[in-house]
Amino acid sequence: MTVLFGIFLLTLLVITAVAIVRTRNLVVAVMLLGIFSLLLAINFFLLDAADVALTEAAVGAGISTVLFLGALALTSEFEHRRESARRRALSLLVVASAALVIVYATFDKPRFGDPDAPVLSYLGPWYLEETPEYVDIPNVVTAVLGSFRGYDTLGEVFVVFTAGIGVLFLLSARQQGTGVGRRKVDLRDEVLLVVVGRLLVPFILLFGLYVQFHGEYGPGGGFQAGALVAAGFILYSLIEGEKRALSALPLRALTVLTVGGTLLYGGVGVAGMLMGSNFLAYSVLTGDPVTGQKLGIILIEAGVGMTVCGVLLTIYHAFARREPAQ
Amino acid sequence: MNVLGLYNYWVFAVLLMIGFYAVIANTNLIKKLIGLSIFQAAVFLLYITMGKISGGTAPILPKGVSDAVYSNPLPQVLILTAIVVGISTTALGLGVLVRIKEEYGSIDERDIQEIDRQ
Secondary structure, X not given: OHHHHHHHHHXXXXXXXXXXXXXXXXXXXXXXXXXXXXXXXXXXXXXXXXXHHHHHHHHHHHHHHHHHHHHHHHOOOEOOOOOOHHHHHHHHHHHHHHHHHHHHHHOOOOOOOOXXXXXXXXXXXXXXHHHHHHOOOOEHHHHHHHHHOHHHHHHHHHHHHHHHHHHHHHHOOOXXXXXXXXXXXXXXXXXXXXXXXXXXXXXXXXXXXXXXXOOOOOOOOXXXXXXXXXXXXXXXXXXXXXXXXXXXXXXXXXXXXXXXXXXXXXXXXXXXXXXXXXXXXOOOOOOOHHHHHHHHHHHHHHHHHHHHHXXXXXXXXXXXXXXXXX | OOOXXXXXXXXXXXXXXXXXXXXXXXXXXXXXXXXXHHHHHHHHHHHHHHHOOOOOEOOEOOOOOOOOOEOOHHHHHHHHHHHHHHHXXXXXXXXXXXXXXXXXXXXXXXXHHHHHHO
């Protein structure tokens, strides 16, 4: 039954993707991309990846859609059919032959869910066996993310941080307005959406905090929580306006969150070195190695959450406050 | 069942190429960026599919259960961080597009090339 449901969802995914490519209205394409992300999130859930599903739902269906719409408001909402029929035919030929090659290559891959597949035989079981002993938290994904592969995660946080700085460099220089009165149709005029939105915001924020602090025991962690809290504030900003959103959480506070989160993560790493071990070794943080691991993971997850939330909101405000070009 | 066992990989191949088609066939830069998002999502699907084990469950170990089968947590960790990095880099791309629109007055590849030639 689950297999059938999975096949149904995957087919829907392909249909949505085709519709995205075919439509000439970019707003429609962006809304379809949101639906695509939601379908993908359900697929991830069926494939046992609860943490990934949570992230995809918050980031792909929520924040990505809003950012694309913000960019469309500053550029143009329609795509004019400019490419020649020859170019489209040639592109179609290229992708069709490449797809055939990839499909041919899949015949050598292990079948879906095969327990003897090489990818399932070596590293994965090791993490599953060693996590209870070294870290002793139920969520193995959080343990791998925070402790075993903490270097990777630090790198990812730096990439997110750098992307935030990049968007600020690109968009904050001039033409900075309040963003008020630039849209002809405003979400604030839709009474139903405003009432429902106001009710939802506190619960989204509460859920975000739950996901942050319960990430060691259930699906969750800094990446998901940061995206959820950012989505909550974006919704608040959409229904109450930029001005009120910025007085609730000013840009200066967002900078502190962004920089503070990255510093907190790096600081935990340096603390490990100062206390006589390696960079990002949490076991020495307290007397007991396992408690040290737990403390380290809680701290770096907090850093990740702060940075992700800060960067996503900074990016959103950079788009929302910019006046469209004449 | 044997053939259906590869269905996830086929969907990966098709999605990857739909995304790639949007990148190479369209001249609108936002459409290209949307295509890249689909391309990226296809790669996510490939990784998560490879980590799935039949009869398995999410890799969250409850106390006192010893006989459960868990899917591979490693691909999930890689993709979890990749999604958030993906949205950050997409936002950077959108920022570049907004600046292109302001400087060139268009986000169509051909217009931009024409202006550049003058």
